[in-house]
Amino acid sequence: MQNSLTQFLIEQQRSEQLIEPELRLLVELVARACKRIGHVISKGALGDVLGSLESENVQGEVQKKLDVIANEIFLEANEWGGHLAALASEEMETIHPVPNRYPKGEYLILFDPIDGSSNVDVNLSVGTIFSVLKAPDDISGRDASEADFLQPGNRQVAAGYAIYGPQTQLVITLGRGVFGFTLDREMGSWRLTHPDMRVPTKTTEYAINASNARHWDEPVRQYIEDCLAGTDGGRESDFNMRWTASMVADVHRILTRGGVFLYPSDSRPSVTEGKLRLLYEANPMAMLIEQAGGGAITGDQRILDVQPIGLHQRVSVILGSADEVSRISKLYEAARIDL
Ligand code: P6P
Numbered sequence: 001m002q003n004s005l006t007q008f009l010i011e012q013q014r015s016e017q018l019i020e021p022e023l024r025l026l027v028e029l030v031a032r033a034c035k036r037i038g039h040v041i042s043k044g045a046l047g048d049v050l051g052s053l054e055s056e057n058v059q060g061e062v063q064k065k066l067d068v069i070a071n072e073i074f075l076e077a078n079e080w081g082g083h084l085a086a087l088a089s090e091e092m093e094t095i096h097p098v099p100n101r102y103p104k105g106e107y108l109i110l111f112d113p114i115d116g117s118s119n120v121d122v123n124l125s126v127g128t129i130f131s132v133l134k135a136p137d138d139i140s141g142r143d144a145s146e147a148d149f150l151q152p153g154n155r156q157v158a159a160g161y162a163i164y165g166p167q168t169q170l171v172i173t174l175g176r177g178v179f180g181f182t183l184d185r186e187m188g189s190w191r192l193t194h195p196d197m198r199v200p201t202k203t204t205e206y207a208i209n210a211s212n213a214r215h216w217d218e219p220v221r222q223y224i225e226d227c228l229a230g231t232d233g234g235r236e237s238d239f240n241m242r243w244t245a246s247m248v249a250d251v252h253r254i255l256t257r258g259g260v261f262l263y264p265s266d267s268r269p270s271v272t273e274g275k276l277r278l279l280y281e282a283n284p285m286a287m288l289i290e291q292a293g294g295g296a297i298t299g300d301q302r303i304l305d306v307q308p309i310g311l312h313q314r315v316s317v318i319l320g321s322a323d324e325v326s327r328i329s330k331l332y333e334a335a336r337i338d339l
Contacts, residue, residue, distance in 0.1 A: 004189050036077065074128070114126050177196050179197065275314060277315070
């Protein structure tokens, strides 16, 4: 039988000295929260968890019932452990310091409780994304602040997602490779089913919302035009397209069989910086993709090198198979030279 998540983490702690006991606890509690979130999602209309609320989140997006439910589950499952100083979420405007009734620790966690939540109402895959940072050394003597979270993605100590699809899977990195676990619903345990996930360097599959084509910058327009032309143009093969409107599902497909995902900034006023959020969507996914041998850029730079200036800032995202990300990077470079 495949190793359990607990066995995997203990081995990582013992053999690799890779993770502190507190980080092992953190991942275990995140995994437990994701199991609970997946269970609530699976009830659908039977559990009165579908549909929207009257409220909007800090992004100005209508909140789904599940966004709020999953956010509460994640907070409750993680805040008591004594390993965290504070949490931050797509669904909360400001950071959530660990309540004084609990001990505080040296880690910070950022999360998107339900990524792609509009898919839940139509029974398509969604996920939970998380990113883990170390708090500054002086955190024990003070309350955490938003500034403590504004660290570039290259400072993440762990990242991952749960995907709630035909299977419920948990994909994590602790800084040395990417590992996928499948939830054994009968035993209630996560089993290591995808050790050492790698993104194939080459691909013939791209993921982009093509309805935005008229807004794209020239490098993206050129890249997609070449993919559409396939062997009738300069490409060595024809391409296929996928778009699931759930970043977790698209990234999981890319981690499993390769591909390139693009949600670039474009000329729409609301997307000039990009649509996806840097700290709890782009950074964790970029860490996973790079750890699996792929590339992750904004167009102008490596996503993990972006210095954050705000908790909910957005960023342009292009990630996946290294050869395609490199090709797109060169198109952006050529556009800069032509400026
Ligand atoms: P669009 C979901 O709302 C999300 O944040 C990502 O999961 C997904 O990749 C993207 O937005 C979909 O955006 O504009 O195609 O609906």
